């Protein structure tokens with residue numbers, strides 16, 4: 001970052017752009033466009049080094065309070081960072097769950113000691129976290145979590161199984177939703193524990209996906225331990241902490257998604273031109289629908305985030321970090337609607353991608369190497385499930401947005 005700190009939106013945008021151009025080069029050049037959903041297996045070591053580079057340069061925790069080690073940047077500048085990062089095809093962030101899920105949970109609910117212990121590792125990109133919520137019989141119905149934890153001799157002892165735990169195979173720590181009071185009703189008996197992954201009581205077993213790779217895992221706790229102080233909130237407070245964290249999941253970083261979607265759409269369009277599929281009226285209609293879907297998403301995200309996503313050259317009335325755009329509306333049904341727009345959109349784009357490729361789409365490269373279109377098609381199945389399935393999102397919109405009776 002330059003010696004003179006930026007004072008306007010445009011100066012800030014220029015500083016982000018310059019930093020990315022300078023750093024997403026040399027040893028990091030191959031990272032452009034790699035990683036992220038469906039590609040989490042790619043260049044893991046290099047992307048971990050990239051996390052550290054981001055941390056050193058102060059690009060992690062942009063909106064976090066300065067007293068907690070963040071940069072306290074206005075919403076508009078965070079939005080600009082995510083836009084530029086996506087435009088530069090910055091790699092999928094291995095530290096996503098650390099920064100976007102655990103960090104905000106600690107900032108909101110953590111003690112000063114917990115913040116001092118864990119935030120520096122997240123901010124420096126040196127500590128990777130995974131999210132241990134889902135279990136074989138507790139996904140949509142998360143309050144049914146059965147993994148139990150008991151406090152004995154100054155330590156929590158955990159027994160149980162998590163599933164679909166993304167990046168558990170590389171994570172240093174896991175934030176775990178566990179049952180600490182077996183007598184209490186469902187969500188009332190849950191606690192939010194911070195558990196080191198590299199210990200004898202933790203077994204991680206990869207799950208092979210349609211894409212042939214494994215970005216998520218089963219995680220078994222067999223007397224896994226963590227110290228008594230590694231609980232965020234009070235015992236029994238886990239539901240409140242976990243829900244607070246999920247709210248942030250669909251926050252400012254979704255702005256970057258839009259640029260990625262645009263790139264994917266352009267890839268499919270180019271392939272349709274190359275194969276001649278574009279001359280087929282039905283395909284042309286589907287491409288047009290996909291493009292319209294992109295515009296709808298762009299506007300929906302902008303509305304959710306208070307106008308920041310439409311920024312382009314001017315991300316709104318930002319005034320250099322102190323003011324600018326107000327924070328977005330509290331995460332509520334707007335974020336659910338955005339997820340309902342993009343996840344089926346991306347699934348349809350994947351279907352279109354394989355259709356325009358024609359018979360080639362049925363053949364993979366050596367070692368089950370997938371084209372972008374094939375990966376989009378196969379991984380698309382997961383889009384409507386993770387982060388809350390589309391059915392659950394619709395329930396939330398129906399109940400909270402429209403006041404319809406619970407199903």
Ligand SMILES: Cc1cc2nc3c(=O)[nH]c(=O)nc-3n(C[C@H](O)[C@H](O)[C@H](O)COP(=O)(O)OP(=O)(O)OC[C@H]3O[C@@H](n4cnc5c(N)ncnc54)[C@H](O)[C@@H]3O)c2cc1C
Pocket residue numbers: 130131132133134135136137138139140141163164165166167216382383385386387388389390391392395407
């Ligand atoms: C790629 C990927 C990564 C993931 N990463 C993580 C992770 O890192 N950590 C983590 O904890 N979890 C993770 N998950 C798990 C994810 O959160 C769950 O898969 C999701 O919440 C759905 O739960 P489930 O799989 O148990 O399905 P279920 O809850 O069993 O649902 C099955 C089907 O029933 C529908 N359904 C369920 N309840 C209702 C209802 N009340 N009304 C209408 N329909 C309903 C669902 O929509 C779905 O179609 C990941 C999942 C995927 C696909």
